[in-house]
Amino acid sequence: MQDNREPAVTISSIASAAGVSVPTVSRVLNGRSDVAPATRERVETLLREYGYRRRGSAQAAPAGLVDLVFNDLDSPWAVEIIRGVEEALNAEGLSVVVSAIHRRGSADSTRKWLDTLSARASDGAILVTTDLDSFLHAELQRLHLPVVVIDPAGVPDLDVPTIGATNWTGAVNATEYLIQQNHRRIGFVAGRPGIWCSRARLDGYRAGLEAAGIAVDPELVHGGDFDYASGFDAGRALLALHDRPTAIFAASDQMALGVYEAARQQGLRIPDDLSVIGFDDLPEAGWASPPLTTIRQPLSGMGTLAARTLVRLIHGETVESPRVELSTRLVRRSSVQALGPQDRFPA
Amino acid sequence: MQDNREPAVTISSIASAAGVSVPTVSRVLNGRSDVAPATRERVETLLREYGYRRRGSAQAAPAGLVDLVFNDLDSPWAVEIIRGVEEALNAEGLSVVVSAIHRRGSADSTRKWLDTLSARASDGAILVTTDLDSFLHAELQRLHLPVVVIDPAGVPDLDVPTIGATNWTGAVNATEYLIQQNHRRIGFVAGRPGIWCSRARLDGYRAGLEAAGIAVDPELVHGGDFDYASGFDAGRALLALHDRPTAIFAASDQMALGVYEAARQQGLRIPDDLSVIGFDDLPEAGWASPPLTTIRQPLSGMGTLAARTLVRLIHGETVESPRVELSTRLVRRSSVQALGPQDRFPA
DNA sequence: CTGAAAGCGCTTACAG
DNA sequence: CTGAAAGCGCTTACAG
Structure with a gap:
C-alpha cells in the first residue's frame, strides 16, 4: 500500500529544482510579498509537485495528528464516527482534527484544504463518505499521506483501504x-x-x-x-x-x-x-x-477500525484486506x- | 486577560535553569533512555514550570490548531457545538482538534492531556461543560494557552471568558x-x-x-x-x-x-x-x-462565538465582556x- | 550518563 | 526582487 519512508522533501531540494536560493523558497512558503510573481509561481508549482511538507527542525518530529474529514457536520451520524475514531487514536497517543469540506466540489476549497493538511503535517486522513476521485487521490499520494475511507461514495481505488458495513x-x-x-x-x-x-x-x-x-x-x-x-x-x-x-x-x-x-x-x-x-x-x-x-x-466501531487501519499505514505496515465490511444486526x-x-x- | 507575548521558553533556557547542557534537555524531551533519573526529573519539573512548548524552528510558526474538549462525546449536543466551532475556525484558517477527557477526574489523564496539548503547540482551547478547576487553570496559564469555556460547570475564574445561553x-x-x-x-x-x-x-x-x-x-x-x-x-x-x-x-x-x-x-x-x-x-x-x-x-452559535472569542485572545486582544449569554427562544x-x-x- | 561539536532545516536582517 | 551570511532551536553522532 502507501509508503512513507521516502527521502524527505526539503526546502533546499525545492530551491535547487527551481534554480533559486533557499531564502527565496522560504519567502514563498511564508507568503512574503517581496518575491517576483514568476518566481513565486515556479516555486509554488514545485512545492506542490514534490509534496513539500513543513517540518519543524531537524528530524520529522511527527505531529501526532490525524485528519477526520466529513462532507458536512450536520448529522448525528458524525458524532458516532468521531467518538470511535477519537477513542482509538487517543489510545495511540494521536489526536483528531475534525473538519468539514466546505463548499464541496469547489476545486479551490479542496486545494486549500490540502494545503492546510500539508502545512500542519498531518500523519494521515480518514475521509467519510467522500468521493475520493483520482485528483484527490493523487494529491494525497504526493503528500505521502496515508488515507482510509469510511463508506466511500464511489468504488475507490483498490489501494485505498475502505471501511463499511454489510x-x-x-x-x-x-x-x-x-x-x-x-x-x-x-x-x-x-x-x-x-x-x-x-x-x-x-x-x-x-x-x-x-x-x-x-x-x-x-x-x-x-x-x-x-x-x-x-x-x-x-x-x-x-x-x-x-x-x-x-x-x-x-x-x-x-x-x-x-x-x-x-x-x-x-x-x-x-x-x-x-x-x-x-x-x-x-x-x-x-x-x-x-x-x-x-x-x-457499528458506526463507532467503523471509526475505531478506520483509525486502527490508518495507524498501521502510518507505521509503514501493509494492510492485508483493504476493504472491510463490519457486520450489521x-x-x-x-x-x-x-x-x-x-x-x-x-x- | 491572558497574554501570549511573553519571551519564548526555549530548550536552552531550561538547560541553564537546570544546570545541564542543551542536548540533555533535548534527550529528556524525546524520551531517550540514557538520562539519569534524577536529571530527568529535574528537567521535567522545569519544563513544566516554565510551560515549555515544542516549537519547530526559529520563529514560532503557529500550529493553527485549537483544541475543543468535551467530557464525553456521546451526545448529539456535541455535533452542534463542533459544527459551530469548526465553521468559525475554518474561516480563520485554523483547525479543530476534538477530544474527550477520558477517565474524567483522573489527575493522571489530565496531566497526559496537558502534555499532548503542549507538545502539539495548540494555539488555544475551548472547554465544554468542563469544571475548570484552579489546577487546570494554572496549568493552562503556564502553557500560555488562551481558554474559553462553553457552559461552565461551576462558576469559573473571572478572567476566563465563558459562553452560555440565557x-x-x-x-x-x-x-x-x-x-x-x-x-x-x-x-x-x-x-x-x-x-x-x-x-x-x-x-x-x-x-x-x-x-x-x-x-x-x-x-x-x-x-x-x-x-x-x-x-x-x-x-x-x-x-x-x-x-x-x-x-x-x-x-x-x-x-x-x-x-x-x-x-x-x-x-x-x-x-x-x-x-x-x-x-x-x-x-x-x-x-x-x-x-x-x-x-x-443556539448551540452552534455558542460554538461560533467561543471560537471567535478564542481567536481574539490568541491574537493578544482583550475581551471586553468575559461572560456572554446568548439568548434562547x-x-x-x-x-x-x-x-x-x-x-x-x-x- | 553527559557535554562539546557538527549539522539540519529554516528564517531574517543585510546588501545590492 | 534576490542571494550570501549569520543565526535560531533543536538533534544526533562522538567522545569520555
Missing part, C-alpha cells in the same frame, strides 16, 4: 424480518443516490423480497437522501398510495423518524397500523416513541408488529 | 408559555446536578410559576441528568402521581423524548393527554413525533396543547 445483508435481514411478521406490502425509502451504501441497501431490500417470492412493486420504492425531511415526504407519498404498505423500511433512522411523523399526521399508529424499520441504530432510534426497530451498523424494539394472526384473532 | 430566562419562558396555555400542574425534569445551567433552568421554572402565583409543588420536580433514560424515569414517576401533571417541562430535549415514551407506555397521547416542552432544540426535537416544542439555545411545534377551553367546548 449494507446489503443488513437490508436483506430487515426485509426478511418484516416478511416473517407476515408483511407483504413493504415500502422502501432509499438513501442518498450516488453513495455506494445506498445502492447496497436498495438491492438488499429487493433481494429479500424476491427470495420470499414477492414481486418488487416499483410504486413501493421511494427516493430519499437519508435525512428526516426526505423520510417524511416519502412516508407521506407511500401512505397515500391506494393500496398502502403495512410496513416501511427506511434506509436510515432519520428517514424512519420522518415516516413516523407522516404516519402520525394521517392518524396511523405505530406499530398497530404501520410497522417501521430503520437503518443505522443511532442513539435517536432508541429515543423514538415507540422505540425504533432498526438495523444496527437487527435490533428489535417496538416499531414492528406481526400482521395477520393478531388481526384475525384479536385478544 | 438558561434562566429560557426556563421562565417555557413555564410562562405552559401557563398561558392554561396549565397549572406543570412537572419539571431537572438537568445534571452540579452544572451551572441546570440550576438556572430549575430556578427559571420556579420563577415562572411564582410570577403567575402558582405555588411550587416539590412533588412535581424530578431529578434527571440530561439523558434519555433519566427523562423516561422521571416521566414515569411524574405520570404515576396521584394528581398528575398536565404538562411536563424537561430541561433537555433528550429527557423530553424520554417523557414521550413514558407517556406512550401509559397510553397517554401527546399533546392531547399531556403537553411536553423541552430545552435545547437539537435537530432531534424536530424529528420527534409529534415534533417537540422546546426552548432553543421558544420554538413552537406540536407537543403542547392549550388546556381548558377545548376541554369544555370540544369542536
